[in-house]
Amino acid sequence: MEKGKLYLIPTSLSGMPLVDVYPENILTIIREIKTFVVETPKIGRSFLKGLYKDVKIFDLKFYTLNENIRQISPIIYDLKSGHDIGVISDAGAPGIGDMGTDLVFEAQRNEINVIPIVGPSAIMLAIMASGLSGQSFAFNGYLPKEQEARVKKIKQLEEASHKLNQAQVFIETPYRAQYVYEDIIKSCKDNTYLSLSVDLTDEKGFSKTKRAGEWKKENVDISKRQVVFIIQK
């Protein structure tokens, strides 16, 4: 029996309808998948509802995979039994800074065909737009939640960017974005570059790169917005 394939499906970044995110050939592939792995069932279902006019959500099979629920074995079993499965995170690309990685790793260990679908990646868009080093960069996920540890980490990343000539990328949840921004401009040297990519792909989004000393002169409010930060000394 032929094994199923594991499709990694990036979601839109700002609630854009699916038809504005994917070309027709990709939509056709997604429409043929009947089993999905989602992070939050409600968000996953809502993402799929725009898929085709008469989509019957209750005919689809869902697995949940998140911080609390990590049942990877039955998913691998389904794949080995010949079922194609699509993975949808709450935001962004499965396997980048989210829960999808462990599932993909197990799929690889079981010689399942893993197919990443082209879609929005806020991280990649932020690096492109920053003008900072696209030849050498490191993605560091989230910074520590506790302020003292976070400031220490910011200083470490600033030094690493200088030593390795490597742009340092990190993300933050919207409700902490403003605090992280303020920690950066307070902790970094004035001539260190900071790129803010805010709500990319949304009409109100922007991507700007300035020195920390220049940012200090501006009145920046990015609270509750989706931000990718990049620093480079």
Add this chain to the structure above:
Amino acid sequence: MEKGKLYLIPTSLSGMPLVDVYPENILTIIREIKTFVVETPKIGRSFLKGLYKDVKIFDLKFYTLNENIRQISPIIYDLKSGHDIGVISDAGAPGIGDMGTDLVFEAQRNEINVIPIVGPSAIMLAIMASGLSGQSFAFNGYLPKEQEARVKKIKQLEEASHKLNQAQVFIETPYRAQYVYEDIIKSCKDNTYLSLSVDLTDEKGFSKTKRAGEWKKENVDISKRQVVFIIQK
């Protein structure tokens, strides 16, 4: 006068027609741009020919920007004069591992609105599909061309992946891909993971992650193929 916008337009990875790469709303944006920055004029023009039925390539204005030609000032001047400009690399996403970064940096310094368009990034797809650390990874561009320096670099990256718990990503030109692969499986420890993402988005493409010791038992021929390598100890 309102400044023009700088659009960063990723190309398809395997010569797919433009209409299979972009949703309709993005195609509409690209069709309205009349000035383009290309890496190799022939490749850039060929990419744009599929854009719309009656595209008149000779009505479009082209700037060339590559290793030999680096005239950024007239492009910035055009942007400041209100012209929208699209950047198209020979392959992949402008600003990621290519010549676009310097132009984007200057645009940022001149407060031009930089708009990264969602499109294929072989690097991001490879990280997604690898199952290796999507929470912490570094992109290192190309390795040294000379074998001794390359082997040394591979060992450094293997150690860095262990020390920082960070997946190490790099790329190579197709004609050197097989040599780099052989250097990796010879130099790395048997239990170090190596992910090969080969000709992604092409029908004959694949993405596989195995331990170096497992790869050694296979007969791998990736010569003249587009490969993204990821190692993690």
